[in-house]
Amino acid sequence: MKVLIIGSEGMLGHDLVDILSEENEISTTTIDTLDITDIEKTIETVKNINPDVVVHAAAFTDVDGSESKADLAYQVNVLGSRNVAVACRETDSALVYICTDYVFDGTKGTPYQEYDQTNPLSVYGKTKHLGEVYVRDLLSKFYIVRTSWLYGYHGPNFITTMLKLAETHDTISVVSDQIGSPTYTVDLAKAIAKLIKKPAYGIYHVTNSDHCSWYEYAQLIFEIAGKDIDLKPVTTEEFGSPAPRPKYSVLDNYNWKMEGFPKIRSYKDALKEYMQLL
Numbered sequence: 001m002k003v004l005i006i007g008s009e010g011m012l013g014h015d016l017v018d019i020l021s022e023e024n025e026i027s028t029t030t031i032d033t034l035d036i037t038d039i040e041k042t043i044e045t046v047k048n049i050n051p052d053v054v055v056h057a058a059a060f061t062d063v064d065g066s067e068s069k070a071d072l073a074y075q076v077n078v079l080g081s082r083n084v085a086v087a088c089r090e091t092d093s094a095l096v097y098i099c100t101d102y103v104f105d106g107t108k109g110t111p112y113q114e115y116d117q118t119n120p121l122s123v124y125g126k127t128k129h130l131g132e133v134y135v136r137d138l139l140s141k142f143y144i145v146r147t148s149w150l151y152g153y154h155g156p157n158f159i160t161t162m163l164k165l166a167e168t169h170d171t172i173s174v175v176s177d178q179i180g181s182p183t184y185t186v187d188l189a190k191a192i193a194k195l196i197k198k199p200a201y202g203i204y205h206v207t208n209s210d211h212c213s214w215y216e217y218a219q220l221i222f223e224i225a226g227k228d229i230d231l232k233p234v235t236t237e238e239f240g241s242p243a244p245r246p247k248y249s250v251l252d253n254y255n256w257k258m259e260g261f262p263k264i265r266s267y268k269d270a271l272k273e274y275m276q277l278l
Ligand SMILES: NC(=O)c1ccc[n+]([C@@H]2O[C@H](COP(=O)([O-])OP(=O)(O)OC[C@H]3O[C@@H](n4cnc5c(N)ncnc54)[C@H](OP(=O)(O)O)[C@@H]3O)[C@@H](O)[C@H]2O)c1
Pocket: 007, 008, 009, 010, 011, 012, 013, 030, 031, 034, 035, 036, 037, 056, 057, 058, 059, 060, 061, 076, 080, 098, 099, 100, 101, 128, 147, 148, 149, 150, 151, 155
C-alpha cells in the first residue's frame, strides 16, 4: 500500500516510518515540508502523493504549553487535522488520526472503552478531541487511534526526564494519583501496521497492557536502571502543573480485542526492552 506519514520527525512518526516501510511504500512530510495549518498546501501535497492511507502523527503536543498557547494548539490540532481530513476526502484515502487518553476526564474509575463519554479537561485534550470530531464528520474511512503516555527513542519522554533528573538530584517528586498505561511507540507503530491492513474503520484504544501511576512507573524505571533514587510520591495538587489531567485514564483496548488482534504486551516488558537499548 501507498502510505503517507505526516509528522514523520516526531517521536511516534520516526517509528511509524521504520515499521510501516517494511510492508508499504512510504512517503513522509515534516513540519518543514508541510505545515498542516495551510489547507491548500495540505490538499496539494496529499493529492500529489495520492496515498491509500494517511497516518497523521503531527500535533502540538505540549500539554502544559497548550494552556497558554490555546490558539496555536487549536490551529494545529483542530484545524490542521481538519485540513488533513479534507485532503483525504479529495483523494479517497483512509486516515489514521492519533489521539489521546486526555479526551477523558478520568472520573470513570475503570478502563475507558472506545464509546465511553469523552470530557477533556485540558486545552490539549479539548483540541485533540475536536480533531476527532472533524475526522468523524468529514470521513467514512478513518481509524481514530487513542493512545497514552508515549515514549520512544526519537523524542524526550518521561523515562529520559527521570534519568536526567537523577544525574543531579538524590530525591525526585513524582505524581502518585494519576493512573495510566505507558505505551511504547514501537508497539503502537506495529499495531497501526496491523490495523491499516483491514478496512475495519472506527475508534480504537491502543496501549500497552497493564497500568500504573507515574510514581510506580518511576520506581520501575530506576529498578531497571539499577539506580538508588529517593522517590517522593506527591499529589497532582502538590505537583502543580498548569494543565489539568485525568486521574485515571486507563484505556481498554476493547475494539482491538473484538477485531481479533493479539493482546499488546505489558508496559513492563516493553519498558525493559526500551531501556536495554538506550
Ligand atoms: N506523547 C504522548 O505521550 C502522547 C500520548 C497520547 C497521544 N499522543 C499523540 O500521538 C501523536 C504523536 O505524538 P508524539 O509524542 O510523537 O509527538 P511529537 O514528538 O511532538 O511529534 C509531533 C510532530 O508534529 C510536528 N508538528 C507540530 N506542528 C505541526 C504543523 N503545524 N504541521 C506539521 N507538523 C507539525 C512536530 O514538529 P516540531 O517538533 O518541529 O514542532 C513534531 O515533529 C500526536 O497526535 C499526539 O497528540 C501523544
